[in-house]
Amino acid sequence: MVQSSVLGYPRIGADREWKKALEAFWSGKLEEPEFLRQLQDIRLNHLRKQQEKGIDLIPVNDFSYYDHILDTAAMFGIIPSRFSYTGGVVPLSVYYGVARGTKDAAASEMTKWFNTNYHYIVPELSGASPVLTENKPLAAYREAKEKLGIEGKPVIVGPLTFLKLSKGYAPSETDAWLEKLLPLYVQILQELAEEGVQWVQIDEPILVTKLSDADVQHLHHIYTTFADAVPGLKLILQTYFESVENYCDIIKLPVHGIGLDFVHGYAGNLQSIGAFGFPQEKVLGAGVIDGRGIWKASLTGKLELLKELAKAVPSDRLIVQSSCSLLHVPVTVESEANLTSELKDALAFADEKLNELVLMTKAFSSEEATQGELEQYDRAIQVLQQSAVRNRKEIQTAVSAISAQEPVRSAPFAERHAAQQTKWQLPLFPTTTIGSFPQSTEVRKARQSWRKGEWSDKQYAEFIREQIDAWIKIQEEIGIDVLVHGEFERTDMVEFFGEKLAGFAFTQNGWVQSYGSRCVKPPVIYGDVAFIGEMTVEETKYAKSQTSHPVKGMLTGPITIMNWSFVREDIPREQIAYQLAYALRQEVEALEKAGIGMIQVDEPAIREGLPLKAVEQFEYLAWAVKAFRIATCTVQKTTQIHTHMCYCEFHDMIDSIEAMDADVISIETSRSHGELIHSFEQNTYKLGIGLGVYDIHSPRVPSVEEMTGMIDRALRVLDPNLFWINPDCGLKTRGLEETVASLHNMVEATNAARAKY
Ligand code: GLN
Ligand code: ZN
Numbered sequence: 001m002v003q004s005s006v007l008g009y010p011r012i013g014a015d016r017e018w019k020k021a022l023e024a025f026w027s028g029k030l031e032e033p034e035f036l037r038q039l040q041d042i043r044l045n046h047l048r049k050q051q052e053k054g055i056d057l058i059p060v061n062d063f064s065y066y067d068h069i070l071d072t073a074a075m076f077g078i079i080p081s082r083f084s085y086t087g088g089v090v091p092l093s094v095y096y097g098v099a100r101g102t103k104d105a106a107a108s109e110m111t112k113w114f115n116t117n118y119h120y121i122v123p124e125l126s127g128a129s130p131v132l133t134e135n136k137p138l139a140a141y142r143e144a145k146e147k148l149g150i151e152g153k154p155v156i157v158g159p160l161t162f163l164k165l166s167k168g169y170a171p172s173e174t175d176a177w178l179e180k181l182l183p184l185y186v187q188i189l190q191e192l193a194e195e196g197v198q199w200v201q202i203d204e205p206i207l208v209t210k211l212s213d214a215d216v217q218h219l220h221h222i223y224t225t226f227a228d229a230v231p232g233l234k235l236i237l238q239t240y241f242e243s244v245e246n247y248c249d250i251i252k253l254p255v256h257g258i259g260l261d262f263v264h265g266y267a268g269n270l271q272s273i274g275a276f277g278f279p280q281e282k283v284l285g286a287g288v289i290d291g292r293g294i295w296k297a298s299l300t301g302k303l304e305l306l307k308e309l310a311k312a313v314p315s316d317r318l319i320v321q322s323s324c325s326l327l328h329v330p331v332t333v334e335s336e337a338n339l340t341s342e343l344k345d346a347l348a349f350a351d352e353k354l355n356e357l358v359l360m361t362k363a364f365s366s367e368e369a370t371q372g373e374l375e376q377y378d379r380a381i382q383v384l385q386q387s388a389v390r391n392r393k394e395i396q397t398a399v400s401a402i403s404a405q406e407p408v409r410s411a412p413f414a415e416r417h418a419a420q421q422t423k424w425q426l427p428l429f430p431t432t433t434i435g436s437f438p439q440s441t442e443v444r445k446a447r448q449s450w451r452k453g454e455w456s457d458k459q460y461a462e463f464i465r466e467q468i469d470a471w472i473k474i475q476e477e478i479g480i481d482v483l484v485h486g487e488f489e490r491t492d493m494v495e496f497f498g499e500k501l502a503g504f505a506f507t508q509n510g511w512v513q514s515y516g517s518r519c520v521k522p523p524v525i526y527g528d529v530a531f532i533g534e535m536t537v538e539e540t541k542y543a544k545s546q547t548s549h550p551v552k553g554m555l556t557g558p559i560t561i562m563n564w565s566f567v568r569e570d571i572p573r574e575q576i577a578y579q580l581a582y583a584l585r586q587e588v589e590a591l592e593k594a595g596i597g598m599i600q601v602d603e604p605a606i607r608e609g610l611p612l613k614a615v616e617q618f619e620y621l622a623w624a625v626k627a628f629r630i631a632t633c634t635v636q637k638t639t640q641i642h643t644h645m646c647y648c649e650f651h652d653m654i655d656s657i658e659a660m661d662a663d664v665i666s667i668e669t670s671r672s673h674g675e676l677i678h679s680f681e682q683n684t685y686k687l688g689i690g691l692g693v694y695d696i697h698s699p700r701v702p703s704v705e706e707m708t709g710m711i712d713r714a715l716r717v718l719d720p721n722l723f724w725i726n727p728d729c730g731l732k733t734r735g736l737e738e739t740v741a742s743l744h745n746m747v748e749a750t751n752a753a754r755a756k757y
Pocket of ligand 2: 434645728730
């Protein structure tokens with residue numbers, strides 16, 4: 001009988017009860033025993049749900065108190081020495097110290113989990129001597145069995161992935177580290193085997209990246225060690241997010257099963273199986289239900305795929321599973337009350353995906369009985385497909401005409417730069433900010449009153465204007481050259497635009513974990529995106545009317561809007577980006593017409609969409625750059641286009657940034673202690689650029705000297721005539737006083753630089 005399997009279930013709970021419990025515990029409102037009890041309830045609830053739906057292989061140990069990579073490090077006692085950890089089971093205070101920092105010790109670094117928006121805590125290996133502090137997978141297995149009678153499938157982060165994601169050791173020390181870690185893994189597995197565990201899922205997503213020969217050998221060493229130590233335990237080597245590289249090496253490993261992603265790695269994995277077959281003695285975990293997307297699967301299509309796979313693997317050796325952990329999707333569509341039925345019917349979050357897995361498994365075992373059911377299921381997607389929202393002919397025609405041309409400005413940069421200098425007469429090293437100013441409690445309260453209907457539109461608009469007035473004055477007093485209106489009317493840089501464009505929907509409860517207790521609720525781009533009316537002109541125009549300085553308009557770019565949303569899957573992402581770009585172009589043109597001569601189109605998330613495979617990266621960057629240019633290329637040469645980037649390392653994409661052809665870019669630099677500056681050494685960047693001179697993530701006011709240091713370093717590699725001075729990012733999370741003080745220092749540092757250069 002073919003079985004259904006889940007690779008991991010969301011932790012946060014349908015009402016984000018997990019997040020609430022964590023935050024209550026951190027703030028001291030919840031005592032540890034009660035906190036542990038609440039988390040156990042949540043965990044058991046999730047297991048029960050999967051049991052009731054009829055999932056065969058239910059994951060255990062996928063649950064976490066913060067992050068599963070941190071859990072793995074803690075299980076091995078790998079805790080940086082700056083935390084006072086003395087051995088044994090890692091106490092919660094230390095565990096959360098590593099994740100969030102303490103008053104004496106900085107938190108460990110946090111970084112993106114492959115190409116998702118989930119962030120994990122980077123283990124720091126230097127100085128650590130790993131020991132097994134507790135067998136967490138075993139505890140999770142026992143709990144599920146004792147409390148619910150579930151024969152759970154423990155999930156463990158594999159050694160190669162764990163090492164590759166860790167820092168604090170040299171590549172040449174990999175062997176030595178494996179020698180330290182493998183006995184601990186073996187002990188875990190032996191104890192699981194003794195307990196009678198049947199399946200263990202070992203996650204090795206690193207296998208979708210290109211491995212060196214040495215790593216292939218490591219892999220071989222790891223899995224033969226396991227096979228020798230626990231021959232009876234069924235290990236499924238699990239990969240996800242892409243097709244595997246080194247397929248032929250991987251299928252030779254002595255494991256019982258291999259899990260492959262047939263959604264995000266569809267073509268590559270299918271091709272490998274077609275070309276090289278699949279080993280007769282192994283089980284194939286067929287990841288056919290998308291663990292990352294929010295749409296219903298076409299189950300008739302998935303059934304065809306399973307049949308295709310069954311040509312290579314007999315059906316009794318197939319497991320029908322999610323493509324990756326369901327961690328990346330919201331919990332359930334059920335509670336959504338505000339969506340149109342056309343949209344709601346087409347969605348499948350985690351719980352609905354459980355239904356899909358069960359239905360698929362059933363259909364695959366006895367097709368006759370359920371063919372009708374599958375066809376019925378697929379109808380919702382077809383209905384949405386045919387809906388008017390996905391068939392705006394005028395948009396499709398306009399976008400295909402526009403994207404067929406090369407989007408170029410009317411003049412090359414040198415000519416634009418000269419014309420802009422003549423028009424704006426900016427001083428050497430113009431100063432500016434990234435857009436937002438502090439969103440005080442007053443601002444947030446006002447927005448809430450307005451949303452609840454307690455405030456009229458007029459009242460709210462007046463309030464926003466007062467904020468703009470106040471901050472225009474502050475900027476003038478400080479002596480900033482290019483002003484902004486402050487973005488007080490925006491909660492979020494994507495949501496704000498999504499609410500004003502056609503083609504977007506907003507869920508009430510569609511939260512997913514981003515890092516720790518922080519969750520995000522991405523908008524849903526479900527139809528053709530269309531410009532309905534001006535989005536930012538009123539506030540920007542108002543700001544401009546209050547000052548004689550230039551005021552920069554502020555938009556979120558097409559790629560950032562797309563990468564921070566859940567998007568439709570019936571058309572390529574490239575097309576969605578062009579639709580967004582076309583809509584934003586209309587806003588850019590409206591701003592220009594209203595007399596706004598500087599317009600910033602932010603693309604902080606441009607690197608986040610970068611595919612894992614090199615060939616695809618190239619294509620992605622090409623169309624992402626093109627989308628930005630579609631949005632910005634139609635303005636006059638005197639209109640200055642700005643962009644802004646942050647959150648990521650950009651050193652490997654300077655060429656693409658240059659190709660965006662923005663007159664000025666402001667880019668985060670100080671948070672990474674100026675490391676980005678090196679990237680410009682070989683690179684003669686020829687457009688306007690402001691490398692952030694101070695980190696905005698902390699309330700600390702940086703000194704003039706610090707900023708002078710950053711300016712001097714930058715000017716060693718950049719042309720002074722193209723250099724701007726600005727903070728790293730927007731200031732909306734900062735307080736009033738520290739913001740004003742920091743900007744004062746920034747202007748002072750600028751004046752000093754002007755005297756010097
Ligand atoms: N203009 C936005 C702001 O200042 C940019 C935010 C961002 O880069 N994340 O808030
Ligand atoms: Zn930013």
